[in-house]
Amino acid sequence: MAIGETVYVNSVREQLLAGRARLSDVLAESESEHVLRLLDEVDSALHRIEHGKFGVCEVCVGVVPSEQLAENPLLRVCLDCLTPKQQRALEYDLELAAQIQKGLLPPQEMAFPGWEISYHYQPAGMVSGDYCDVMKDDGHLNFILADVSGKGVAAAMLASNLRAVFRSLIPLRLSIEDLMVRANRLFHESALPNQYATLVFGRASNDGQLELANAGHLPALLAGKSGVTIFESNCKPLGFFSDDSVHVVRARMSPGDTVVLYTDGVSEASNPDGEEYGIEGLRRLIAEQHPSCCPARLVDACKQRLAAFRGTMERADDETLLALQYSPGTSAAIV
Numbered sequence: 001m002a003i004g005e006t007v008y009v010n011s012v013r014e015q016l017l018a019g020r021a022r023l024s025d026v027l028a029e030s031e032s033e034h035v036l037r038l039l040d041e042v043d044s045a046l047h048r049i050e051h052g053k054f055g056v057c058e059v060c061v062g063v064v065p066s067e068q069l070a071e072n073p074l075l076r077v078c079l080d081c082l083t084p085k086q087q088r089a090l091e092y093d094l095e096l097a098a099q100i101q102k103g104l105l106p107p108q109e110m111a112f113p114g115w116e117i118s119y120h121y122q123p124a125g126m127v128s129g130d131y132c133d134v135m136k137d138d139g140h141l142n143f144i145l146a147d148v149s150g151k152g153v154a155a156a157m158l159a160s161n162l163r164a165v166f167r168s169l170i171p172l173r174l175s176i177e178d179l180m181v182r183a184n185r186l187f188h189e190s191a192l193p194n195q196y197a198t199l200v201f202g203r204a205s206n207d208g209q210l211e212l213a214n215a216g217h218l219p220a221l222l223a224g225k226s227g228v229t230i231f232e233s234n235c236k237p238l239g240f241f242s243d244d245s246v247h248v249v250r251a252r253m254s255p256g257d258t259v260v261l262y263t264d265g266v267s268e269a270s271n272p273d274g275e276e277y278g279i280e281g282l283r284r285l286i287a288e289q290h291p292s293c294c295p296a297r298l299v300d301a302c303k304q305r306l307a308a309f310r311g312t313m314e315r316a317d318d319e320t321l322l323a324l325q326y327s328p329g330t331s332a333a334i335v
């Protein structure tokens, strides 16, 4: 077994042992058939690890793909070897998870006085590890775009957890520094050892003051009259460390300026020649469209450009793009 594999299996073992301890605690409180069955499955996975059988399909003896194992380390068989009944149950669960996740997105038609906002959200599979949110509070517009490590249901669950963390912290009206430190702590406590999230959190006020914290995420772009300004990451991703310092950048937006956030599904989209769309491609597109363009048209133009660039290539990663334009003249200020 390669060193990388050993490290990976050791981390799975740790996760399983931690899960086993939690399940045992639950069982000590009250007997539950469901928890007993789960404990049995965890023990069986630990047994497979000890005997070098982890990741081997029990039916076809083929390899269970690592991305499927990362989503569910309790898997005993590869997807091809599931019975039709098991497959239907899995599809049903996934559809339900996708519906729940869609319900957690901000509405497409968002009415925030003084702001025009639009976004594009397209999971690569049924569910997404991207999290996009916009929330008004105390006269401020709060917005966030995050990308959780991993894929599939595990990433989607963590993205939902991240949403709960931010939605509960924003109304506390903390400084961004405090908010990010607390969010990091909460997220670190609930994530598994190898899970993390990169994100940009932003807060803007009625007079155009903009504050941004970029935690290991792709650069945020601010399109204004003098061109597109790039805000690189200035903090570590969430979940890496239990305690960390946060740097916030501040800028002033003029009417018509637009903040654009995106995930790597956008910047790393590739064409049949294996070329990446790139941050520069996105920056150029924004520079061309801005300032005559509203966020809805900008997002639409980006979707079309990406689809044309990708051509026959399949979407490899979750794709999210959020554009917010400061438009104080269009309606009353935020209240």
Ligand SMILES: [Zn+2]
Pocket: 057, 058, 059, 060, 061, 062, 077, 078, 079, 080, 081
């Ligand atoms: Zn199989």
